[in-house]
Amino acid sequence: MPKPSSPPSQAPADANNEDDTGFSGSKTFEELGVDSAICEAITAIGWTAPSKIQQQAIPHGLAGKDIIGLAETGSGKTGAFVIPILQSLLQNPQRLYALVLAPTRELAYQIGEQFEALGASIGLKCACVVGGIDMMQQQVALARKPHVVIATPGRLVDHLENTKGFSLRTMKFFVLDEADRMLSMDFEEEINQIVQLMPADRNTYLFSATMTSKVRKLQRASLKDPVKVEITHKFATPETLKQHYLFIPAKFKDCYLAYVLNEVAGQSVLIFVSTCNGTQKVTLMLRNLGFQAICLHGQMPQPNRLGALNKFKAKQRNVLVCTDVASRGLDIPSVDVVINYDIPTHGKDYIHRVGRTARAGRAGVAISFVTQYDVELYQRIEHLLGTKLDTYPAFKMRLLLLC
Structure with a gap:
């Protein structure tokens, strides 16, 4: 991976839309322990302060802990797992370093956009592996061994079964975003299959809006002594x-x-x-x-x-x-x-x-x-x-x- 360079002068205008809710000025990203190169990228895309979920989750992520985060959409949870992964990758450059599972194609693409916006200055390469896109095109992207793979469960299983040379054995990070929704969409079998193929020596982050019985079962199967962070009431709506x-x-x-x-x-x-x-x-x-x-x-x-x-x-x-x-x-x-x-x-x-x-x-x-x-x-x-x-x-x- 190339050494850090100056962050891009512009990032996608909506790169931080999810992360502009619940911001608090009580801490800065530097005070959370985020590397200066990543802080420069954060500033370049317009983030001013960490959100509540980021304040709680990032220090644990940087300390190498598994995390279960209960947070709604709009809380800044994507940044809460992107930043620790990028910092670890900066310190230990390696291809096929992190896997992120998302329930929908659109969310997978948006997570990829956020990784790229924050990781551009350190040469980050991502591959988005979702249904509805040509398999061969994705096989070419995976053959290039990106640092981060963002995928929907069904299509990832397709590649694990059919794409020669692709495996998860080198992955150091495993993220399950909107786990409750993935499980409600009947991805439980695919997720369990993926969990079995992930190396035991990894960090796992599980983010969910709700704590259902299926999410608890997945937590027990995939996380080791996780730290729980929670920032919202289960059924709160904005005051505005x-x-x-x-x-x-x-x-x-x-x-x-x-x-x-x-x-x-x-x-x-x-x-x-x-x-x-x-x-x-x-x-x-x-x-x-x-x-x-x-x-x-x-x-x-x-x-x-x-x-x-x-x-x-x-x-x-x-x-x-x-x-x-x-x-x-x-x-x-x-x-x-x-x-x-x-x-x-x-x-x-x-x-x-x-x-x-x-x-x-x-x-x-x-x-x-x-x-x-x-x-x-x-x-x-x-x-x-x-x-x-x-x-x-x-x-x-x-x-x-x-x-």
Whole structure:
């Protein structure tokens, strides 16, 4: 690995979007023990102070401890594991040094972007190994022996079984990001297979929004005497988030959606729909009404998914209609409004959805459409939050004109 050079003058504009929530000025990265070369890279991409999860996790990571971190998206958890890995790699240069598992392709790419932004000055090489991309292209990348491999579990297992010469035996770090989500997506078998193939002499970091029974089981199987760090309440929502509901007849949901979008015209809006077909239907309807809408769901080809995400991030489109693929982990800056077109079936999914707005102390609005079929689900959400939500102020006469 080349010796450290001056950090790049610019980094991706959104490189630290996940890490701008919960910052505290009580400590600096230097005071946490971070190497000066990495601190220069941190400054270059605009990070001013470590977040709470970084303050708690980084010293343990630098001390060689295994870590289990309970933290929501937006807490800075990616930086909490990227920085200790980079510092260790700087001190012990080696190819195929760290493996990071992520539940979705988009999150894997964003983790890779953060590694590259912070590791550019020390010559870091990464490979992103996810589904939806040509296997041979990834085999070429793995043959070059990058320092860090970021992967989704299923595609990594494919390479372990079919890519000649690729193994995990030299890995010194193993990260499981959003472990609860990976396990809920039925990756348990693949993760267990990967754990068995990792060398025993390694550091393991497990990050999860919730501590489920499956996460506890994985913790026991993969971590040795871990240090537990936790910074958020399990079901907290930001204080700057205004949450509303609209109780409406199911057959008029599209009318109400058009009304709300007109009310928030000019703002960036994330609309959650329960199915892939539903996202396409809603997107087409909104386009026909003149809204700049684009959809994102799990059945789209990977280039199309990344293209949709990038258009929304670049403000070329101000309405993104998506399934829960976008509710956790995705690096989407400056979302002003979240609309639950379909109520989520699990309360924690509501938390993750509305957590896409009101980040980093900014204000945000969440609006949930509640039909006659959603009352029980909605009541569960209010019970989870421990509060009653306010009704969104809709004007019936204007809605009648739309309907």
